[in-house]
Amino acid sequence: MTSTTSKTTRSPWLLRSAAALLGAALLATPGLAEDSPDAIVRKTVDRVLEILASKDESEDQRRHRIEEIAYDRFDFATISQLVLARHWSRFSPEQRQEFVEQFKIQLSKNYGTRIMRYNQQRVEIVGQRVEPRGDVTVGTRIEGGSADGVEVDYRLRRLDQEKDGPWMVIDVIIEGVSLVSNYRSQFSEILGRGSPDDLLRQLREKNAASPA
Amino acid sequence: MNPRGFGLLQSALLIALLGSLPGCATQGPDPLERWNRPIFSFNERFDKYVLEPAATGWDWVLPEVVQTGIRNFYDNITMPVTLANDILQLKPRAALEDLGRITVNTTAGIGGLLDVASMIEIPENDEDFGQTLGRYGVPPGPYLIIPLLGPSTARDVFRYPADAAATPHNYFLPSWASLTLRIVENFNIRAYYLEELREARAAAFDYYVFVRSAYLEVREHKVRDATVETPERRDDLYQFEDQEAAERPSESGDDLYDIEDD
Numbered sequence: 001m002t003s004t005t006s007k008t009t010r011s012p013w014l015l016r017s018a019a020a021l022l023g024a025a026l027l028a029t030p031g032l033a034e035d036s037p038d039a040i041v042r043k044t045v046d047r048v049l050e051i052l053a054s055k056d057e058s059e060d061q062r063r064h065r066i067e068e069i070a071y072d073r074f075d076f077a078t079i080s081q082l083v084l085a086r087h088w089s090r091f092s093p094e095q096r097q098e099f100v101e102q103f104k105i106q107l108s109k110n111y112g113t114r115i116m117r118y119n120q121q122r123v124e125i126v127g128q129r130v131e132p133r134g135d136v137t138v139g140t141r142i143e144g145g146s147a148d149g150v151e152v153d154y155r156l157r158r159l160d161q162e163k164d165g166p167w168m169v170i171d172v173i174i175e176g177v178s179l180v181s182n183y184r185s186q187f188s189e190i191l192g193r194g195s196p197d198d199l200l201r202q203l204r205e206k207n208a209a210s211p212a
Numbered sequence: 213m214n215p216r217g218f219g220l221l222q223s224a225l226l227i228a229l230l231g232s233l234p235g236c237a238t239q240g241p242d243p244l245e246r247w248n249r250p251i252f253s254f255n256e257r258f259d260k261y262v263l264e265p266a267a268t269g270w271d272w273v274l275p276e277v278v279q280t281g282i283r284n285f286y287d288n289i290t291m292p293v294t295l296a297n298d299i300l301q302l303k304p305r306a307a308l309e310d311l312g313r314i315t316v317n318t319t320a321g322i323g324g325l326l327d328v329a330s331m332i333e334i335p336e337n338d339e340d341f342g343q344t345l346g347r348y349g350v351p352p353g354p355y356l357i358i359p360l361l362g363p364s365t366a367r368d369v370f371r372y373p374a375d376a377a378a379t380p381h382n383y384f385l386p387s388w389a390s391l392t393l394r395i396v397e398n399f400n401i402r403a404y405y406l407e408e409l410r411e412a413r414a415a416a417f418d419y420y421v422f423v424r425s426a427y428l429e430v431r432e433h434k435v436r437d438a439t440v441e442t443p444e445r446r447d448d449l450y451q452f453e454d455q456e457a458a459e460r461p462s463e464s465g466d467d468l469y470d471i472e473d474d
Contacts, residue, residue, distance in 0.1 A: 088452075110411075129440050129441060131444055133451075151439075177426045178449065181425060182425045186417040206415075
């Protein structure tokens with residue numbers, strides 16, 4: 001189904017000089033110590049798109065680099081706590097730690113395989129919204145490719161709610177479907193019947209089963 | 213029959229009823245889960261043994277251009293449904309856009325095979341009778357799995373008869389032809405999502421719950437025509453639960469408002 005690779009190979013030098021310019025532009029603005037949420041989303045998305053478009057790396061290498069970006073930008077501890085919601089208190093400190101670690105692996109595997117397909121698109125920032133308690137949601141829209149027109153919102157919160165902590169992603173909402181909300185309902189189904197250990201076991205099994 | 217026996221029967225019924233009540237209370241949007249789950253797994257089996265294999269063959273045989281053509285064609289002949297619902301929802305701008313799409317695609321797009329409207333950037337709207345009801349305040353009601361058709365809600369089932377009535381070809385094609393069109397479109401769209409569905413199933417911890425949660429959120433999103441400017445309704449989704457506050461040593465609830473104090 002993906003037979004449209006001819007377009008991107010047209011003029012590598014042009015791409016490279018564009019990338020060089022982009023890099024220069026990024027280097028020229030290190031004074032922007034405080035990155036606003038939309039600037040962070042813009043920068044992160046651009047880096048991911050750049051990696052997806054690069055032809056001189058293997059798929060595994062690219063996936064690994066994207067994973068590292070995600071680890072930098074996503075606050076997995078907060079995401080885990082929001083996903084487990086009222087069940088969080090049933091987890092011991094060790095179980096919590098393991099959950100955060102395993103869930104992080106699960107998310108990167110899950111989204112890592114999907115994102116590799118979307119290598120021919122642009123992403124536009126369409127706006128942002130400040131939430132009642134200070135979170136900020138940045139709205140983006142995918143242009144071109146198989147996901148043309150799809151809206152992806154990123155909700156960001158300051159790390160540890162510190163005043164000057166960096167903005168970190170705490171939810172991804174695709175066409176109104178929230179990652180946090182979706183996992184929360186699935187996990188609450190499992191935790192409604194079983195124990196934290198049951199959920200951890202399922203997480204480990206899934207992580208072991210998924211490729212890469 | 214003695215009254216005692218009758219009483220037993222009654223209480224058995226009552227217990228059965230009560231037994232299903234906790235399900236109602238905790239499940240919120242899905243009081244019919246016991247009915248839905250078996251139908252869902254029937255649909256899943258139908259997909260596994262009929263739809264998916266057929267769609268795989270379809271995808272293998274038909275070039276992508278043909279598949280896109282079929283999708284465009286079907287989108288175009290069902291566009292009047294969107295148009296009708298634009299009008300019912302009093303959205304003149306969307307109605308004009310969609311009327312423009314139909315005109316452009318039917319003529320320049322050779323009967324709808326080419327999506328010329330998208331090439332010249334006429335926006336495409338997505339409305340149906342379920343959304344129209346939602347716009348006028350009808351709540352979704354219980355989540356519902358319909359055999360072969362898949363997820364819906366008590367409100368959204370009304371889109372099937374209503375939207376069929378707004379589909380022009382239903383009026384002049386014999387019903388077998390309309391049905392064939394529909395089946396062809398189903399194979400075609402299923403072929404388009406082969407990979408996505410496989411991945412979604414593999415990734416889900418409980419695929420039934422995954423689909424339910426996603427369906428309800430997408431529908432809500434569409435009814436509200438939510439954009440990033442629309443205020444978030446589920447803000448409580450992002451608050452830590454009370455237990456966390458309770459764990460913090462006796463600082464009472466004051467620290468909840470620290471952010472405002474500075």
